[in-house]
Amino acid sequence: MWNFFSQGLRPLLRTALAVAAGLCLACSSHSPEEKLLDTAQTASSWIATLRMTGEQWGANSVPTSFVKTTVKAARADLEKEAEDAAESKAPPELRDPFHQMVTEAESAGDRLWRAAEANDRPGVAREVGRLAALQAGLDALRKRHGEGA
Amino acid sequence: MNAKKAATLALGILTSVGGFFDVGNIATSVQAGAVFRLQLLWPLILGTILVIFLVEMSGRFAAVTRQALPDAIRTHLGFAAWLGPFLILSLVHFLVLGAEIGGICFALHLITGLPVPFWALPVAALTWLFLWRTSFSAIENSTSLLGLVTLAFVVAAWLHHPPTGQILAGMLPTLPHHDPVRYWFMAVSLLGAVISPYMFYFYSSGAVEDKWDDSYIGVNRGVAFIGMGFGSVISLAAIVVAAVVLAPRGIQVDDYHQAALMLTQAFPFWGFVLFAASMAIACLGAAVEVALSMAYTTAQTFGWNWGEDLDPREDTRFCLIYTGAILGSALLILFGVDPLKLTLLTMAINAAVLPFIAIPFLLLMNDRKLLDKHCNGWISNGITLLTVLLSIVLAVVSIPLLIKGGS
Amino acid sequence: MKALKDYGDDDLELARDILDKQVVDREETKMGRVDGLVLELREGLPPRVDHIEMGGVVLARRLSPRLERWVDGWRRRFGVRKVARYKVPWSAVLELTSYHLKLDVAALETPNFDWERWLRDHVIEHIPRPLKGKKE
Numbered sequence: 001m002w003n004f005f006s007q008g009l010r011p012l013l014r015t016a017l018a019v020a021a022g023l024c025l026a027c028s029s030h031s032p033e034e035k036l037l038d039t040a041q042t043a044s045s046w047i048a049t050l051r052m053t054g055e056q057w058g059a060n061s062v063p064t065s066f067v068k069t070t071v072k073a074a075r076a077d078l079e080k081e082a083e084d085a086a087e088s089k090a091p092p093e094l095r096d097p098f099h100q101m102v103t104e105a106e107s108a109g110d111r112l113w114r115a116a117e118a119n120d121r122p123g124v125a126r127e128v129g130r131l132a133a134l135q136a137g138l139d140a141l142r143k144r145h146g147e148g149a
Numbered sequence: 150m151n152a153k154k155a156a157t158l159a160l161g162i163l164t165s166v167g168g169f170f171d172v173g174n175i176a177t178s179v180q181a182g183a184v185f186r187l188q189l190l191w192p193l194i195l196g197t198i199l200v201i202f203l204v205e206m207s208g209r210f211a212a213v214t215r216q217a218l219p220d221a222i223r224t225h226l227g228f229a230a231w232l233g234p235f236l237i238l239s240l241v242h243f244l245v246l247g248a249e250i251g252g253i254c255f256a257l258h259l260i261t262g263l264p265v266p267f268w269a270l271p272v273a274a275l276t277w278l279f280l281w282r283t284s285f286s287a288i289e290n291s292t293s294l295l296g297l298v299t300l301a302f303v304v305a306a307w308l309h310h311p312p313t314g315q316i317l318a319g320m321l322p323t324l325p326h327h328d329p330v331r332y333w334f335m336a337v338s339l340l341g342a343v344i345s346p347y348m349f350y351f352y353s354s355g356a357v358e359d360k361w362d363d364s365y366i367g368v369n370r371g372v373a374f375i376g377m378g379f380g381s382v383i384s385l386a387a388i389v390v391a392a393v394v395l396a397p398r399g400i401q402v403d404d405y406h407q408a409a410l411m412l413t414q415a416f417p418f419w420g421f422v423l424f425a426a427s428m429a430i431a432c433l434g435a436a437v438e439v440a441l442s443m444a445y446t447t448a449q450t451f452g453w454n455w456g457e458d459l460d461p462r463e464d465t466r467f468c469l470i471y472t473g474a475i476l477g478s479a480l481l482i483l484f485g486v487d488p489l490k491l492t493l494l495t496m497a498i499n500a501a502v503l504p505f506i507a508i509p510f511l512l513l514m515n516d517r518k519l520l521d522k523h524c525n526g527w528i529s530n531g532i533t534l535l536t537v538l539l540s541i542v543l544a545v546v547s548i549p550l551l552i553k554g555g556s
Numbered sequence: 557m558k559a560l561k562d563y564g565d566d567d568l569e570l571a572r573d574i575l576d577k578q579v580v581d582r583e584e585t586k587m588g589r590v591d592g593l594v595l596e597l598r599e600g601l602p603p604r605v606d607h608i609e610m611g612g613v614v615l616a617r618r619l620s621p622r623l624e625r626w627v628d629g630w631r632r633r634f635g636v637r638k639v640a641r642y643k644v645p646w647s648a649v650l651e652l653t654s655y656h657l658k659l660d661v662a663a664l665e666t667p668n669f670d671w672e673r674w675l676r677d678h679v680i681e682h683i684p685r686p687l688k689g690k691k692e
Contacts, residue, residue, distance in 0.1 A: 065262030452589035
């Protein structure tokens with residue numbers, strides 16, 4: 001039985017590594033534009049999250065502490081995406097508006113949290129609206145540059 | 150079937166349903182639903198069919214031979230053959246335990262706002278205390294019955310009136326419309342979450358703890374088919390809810406915070422609490438089981454005294470293993486490892502190592518000397534051969550996917 | 557469940573039926589596994605089983621001699637066991653079944669339980685214990 005293990009598995013492992021290497025090569029060719037579009041999808045997802053968090057806070061479905069921690073988590077990710085955008089070699093007509101939108105989303109998130117802490121319902125609703133507009137803008141940008149929404 | 154067996158069957162089904170959902174199912178189901186809507190139901194269905202058969206075999210083996218799997222594999226296949234799978238299984242145990250502890254910590258973070266790493270040691274202490282103080286049946290029954298709270302996902306799915314046509318379509322394998330690398334990575338992770346290798350090993354030790362004999366074969370079959378079958382409906386519901394609530398808003402799940410919103414639409418106000426409670430209870434139950442499973446496997450491999458119902462004075466090394474495992478894996482969370490990323494990585498590893506864990510088991514299931522007339526029939530063998538082949542394909546495919554898709 | 561006397565007509569295979577088998581003491585407390593078998597070679601006579609061996613060092617040797625030296629070195633420096641290999645003569649075997657090999661010893665007095673005793677005396681004694689135990 002041990003023989004089956006050692007003799008059967010060795011050629012199998014060799015094949016596995018070959019396939020793995022092949023797949024890696026096939027997958028690793030991504031242009032800077034494609035990479036930035038991937039990043040844009042994650043950013044759009046976080047903006048949508050902040051939007052839904054604000055909406056649900058308004059509906060008394062989530063506590064204020066959740067708004068705080070979610071904004072914090074979103075910030076960490078959005079900051080990283082802003083950095084990626086700044087360093088990206090993608091064409092400026094994609095890179096610059098994206099960078100601007102991400103930065104605006106970060107500030108909208110901050111204002112959202114502060115409004116929630118102050119129990120400022122209209123304030124939260126305002127930021128939710130702003131985030132919705134940002135998300136729509138980002139999705140339009142992505143569509144223009146070839147990525148499906 | 151007499152009243153006692155019927156009660157065992159009923160309890161077994163309830164505990165399987167309540168105990169099915171764990172951090173791996175949560176993470177993979179919610180992500181799959183959020184990104185690919187209802188398209189990835191088929192890995193869940195496929196995985197469930199396979200795990201039902203694996204669990205049934207594991208229970209049957211333990212009931213007939215009165216031995217748990219690690220015990221039997223070392224005894225009948227020898228130390229050298231078992232060493233490799235044993236080390237792999239131990240690694241899997243360790244990582245899954247870390248992921249489960251991470252899940253409990255995140256749920257507590259949701260409720261209190263205190264950071265995830267803060268909860269690592271308290272959660273480790275709670276998990277340890279559970280194992281230290283309670284008997285096997287008390288553990289199984291309490292966490293799994295409380296785990297029925299995860300049925301909230303099923304209720305939520307039903308309340309959303311999802312399109313049944315799409316659900317049925319999603320149960321058949323289809324090619325992805327977008328992002329193929331991510332699609333296959335999620336399919337592999339879903340399978341890894343459902344066919345968790347530690348589960349059928351743990352199940353056999355549990356059967357020995359419960360002192361099953363071959364009169365329990367019918368009960369075992371019922372628990373495996375009905376319990377696991379209904380349990381997977383909860384995962385299915387999680388995919389559906391994520392598909393109906395998160396996907397249309399464009400929310401992917403790169404972080405557990407994004408998942409926490411998913412029940413708030415179906416249950417205004419209570420949705421948030423139900424999500425946190427589901428996560429905390431499901432992960433606690435699983436953490437306790439995984440720690441126990443690691444202790445069972447190690448103790449049986451080396452022939453030490455073992456048993457959750459024994460006084461710790463009588464099986465000190467057994468207790469040392471679960472203590473060390475809990476503490477060690479909690480350190481992962483304490484030092485800031487992202488719980489969601491840890492979970493997804495672990496699920497992919499689960500899928501990748503399945504052949505090494507399943508093959509020794511299958512060799513034993515066909516040993517006529519051990520099992521006599523309860524040996525595997527052609528259906529069980531067919532399914533298991535399929536599992537082995539599938540798991541080898543998964544193992545090959547998941548390596549590059551891990552590197553590419555996990556990033 | 558097959559006992560030693562039932563092996564009469566079948567061949568008793570050393571690797572299949574004895575090696576790696578669960579070892580229990582007089583009270584049927586689990587105390588380890590048959591990690592190794594030592595045969596005695598006799599002039600003009602067939603070899604016979606002299607004693608069984610138990611211990612991590614024995615297991616390590618089955619994998620490689622270098623590993624055996626490493627494990628033994630670890631035991632000397634950090635281990636609690638005083639004796640690397642616990643040798644039990646075949647004459648101490650009370651019963652061999654398909655489940656276990658029963659020895660005429662008390663587990664608590666054997667080197668196998670050195671670690672169990674150490675952990676019990678130095679660690680577990682200091683922790684409040686639950687009220688679970690063997691149910692009669």
